[in-house]
Amino acid sequence: MKEVEIFPDDPKSAECIKQLEQEIKVLSQLKHQNIVQYYGSEIVEDKFYIYLEYVHPGSINKYVHDHCGAITESVVRNFTRHILSGLAYLHSTKTIHRDIKGANLLVDASGVVKLADFGMSKHLSGQRADLSLKGSPYWMAPELMQAVMQKDNSSDLALAVDVWSLGCTIIEMFTGKAPWSEYEGAAAMFKVMKDTPPIPEALSPEGKDFLRCCFQRNPAERPSASMLLEHRFVKCSSHSGSSSSNGLKSTDMPLSPTERSEFKLDQLPVQQSLRSSKSITPDREITQRSHYKSSDLRLASRNSPRSTLETLPSLSPPRSDQNTHHPSPSSSMNRYINQEPRKLHIFR
Numbered sequence: 001m002k003e004v005e006i007f008p009d010d011p012k013s014a015e016c017i018k019q020l021e022q023e024i025k026v027l028s029q030l031k032h033q034n035i036v037q038y039y040g041s042e043i044v045e046d047k048f049y050i051y052l053e054y055v056h057p058g059s060i061n062k063y064v065h066d067h068c069g070a071i072t073e074s075v076v077r078n079f080t081r082h083i084l085s086g087l088a089y090l091h092s093t094k095t096i097h098r099d100i101k102g103a104n105l106l107v108d109a110s111g112v113v114k115l116a117d118f119g120m121s122k123h124l125s126g127q128r129a130d131l132s133l134k135g136s137p138y139w140m141a142p143e144l145m146q147a148v149m150q151k152d153n154s155s156d157l158a159l160a161v162d163v164w165s166l167g168c169t170i171i172e173m174f175t176g177k178a179p180w181s182e183y184e185g186a187a188a189m190f191k192v193m194k195d196t197p198p199i200p201e202a203l204s205p206e207g208k209d210f211l212r213c214c215f216q217r218n219p220a221e222r223p224s225a226s227m228l229l230e231h232r233f234v235k236c237s238s239h240s241g242s243s244s245s246n247g248l249k250s251t252d253m254p255l256s257p258t259e260r261s262e263f264k265l266d267q268l269p270v271q272q273s274l275r276s277s278k279s280i281t282p283d284r285e286i287t288q289r290s291h292y293k294s295s296d297l298r299l300a301s302r303n304s305p306r307s308t309l310e311t312l313p314s315l316s317p318p319r320s321d322q323n324t325h326h327p328s329p330s331s332s333m334n335r336y337i338n339q340e341p342r343k344l345h346i347f348r
Contacts, residue, residue, distance in 0.1 A: 002050040034086030036116040061102035069176030081234040082113035087225035100165035138178035139168040160219035167214025
């Protein structure tokens with residue numbers, strides 16, 4: 001659950017609410033095992049609550065740092081396959097995420113990765129993408145910056161920006177750092193525009209080839225997410241160990257409900273050279289965090305207590321026979337901003 005405090009008289013707060021509305025609008029139309037599920041939202045007094053699928057222990061970014069700053073290639077392959085699956089579905093709806101990175105990708109206790117944080121996402125319609133400079137610079141595709149400068153608004157190639165960001169995320173998972181993280185501000189943006197991220201030497205040949213596909217500077221030559229699902233980097237694993245019929249190690253395969261209760265992420269392989277001599281403490285329970293910083297948007301956002309959604313035996317989306325109704329978030333927000341009803345329930 002996300003909990004956000006609202007300042008009705010603040011213009012920046014209104015702009016942030018618009019971004020939250022966009023996230024709700026996109027997520028409410030999506031249903032996929034590799035995309036975090038949206039359940040509903042409501043306004044209670046001066047707080048805005050968004051109810052999302054609870055994904056524990058948290059983001060890939062957190063998982064990487066908890067495992068000494070890097071993870072093995074077999075786990076990177078598995079995570080990449082899940083991300084591609086979510087992206088292929090998302091792109092089939094003509095929607096781009098625009099902020100793919102480790103912090104916006106959640107991994108659950110069975111190792112399933114889910115796309116999250118759709119505040120920057122955009123649904124494409126017609127021939128114009130109307131791309132703007134949104135996203136995180138270290139993971140940003142170079143054509144995003146060029147499109148702003150050159151006013152190239154073609155929607156045909158817009159989906160390719162997520163594929164570039166995926167390549168940057170693979171480097172982040174494998175090395176523990178985003179490409180060009182040693183640069184800041186304008187220097188980082190200049191590197192993104194002019195150079196291709198260095199490919200880690202320790203990657204396998206198929207891993208290097210996969211990244212070269214992601215980093216095609218011409219978006220027209222960049223493979224789609226659905227095409228990359230057929231790449232040998234994610235189709236099979238060259239590492240030793242028990243494998244299934246598709247070549248994946250048993251630790252990379254989905255688990256049954258019984259097995260999930262016994263599964264610990266610490267069982268996944270970690271690069272031996274990067275293991276800490278100290279044992280990793282059990283992952284503590286966390287909740288999803290809002291990515292809207294109060295310093296920028298004057299929104300006071302905090303981690304909420306464990307919500308009732310987390311105690312349910314199953315977090316699967318509501319069945320189609322349930323009569324769940326979600327009124328337009330825009331109309332609800334506008335009534336709140338105008339200081340009419342102080343309490344508005346959107347989620348039932």
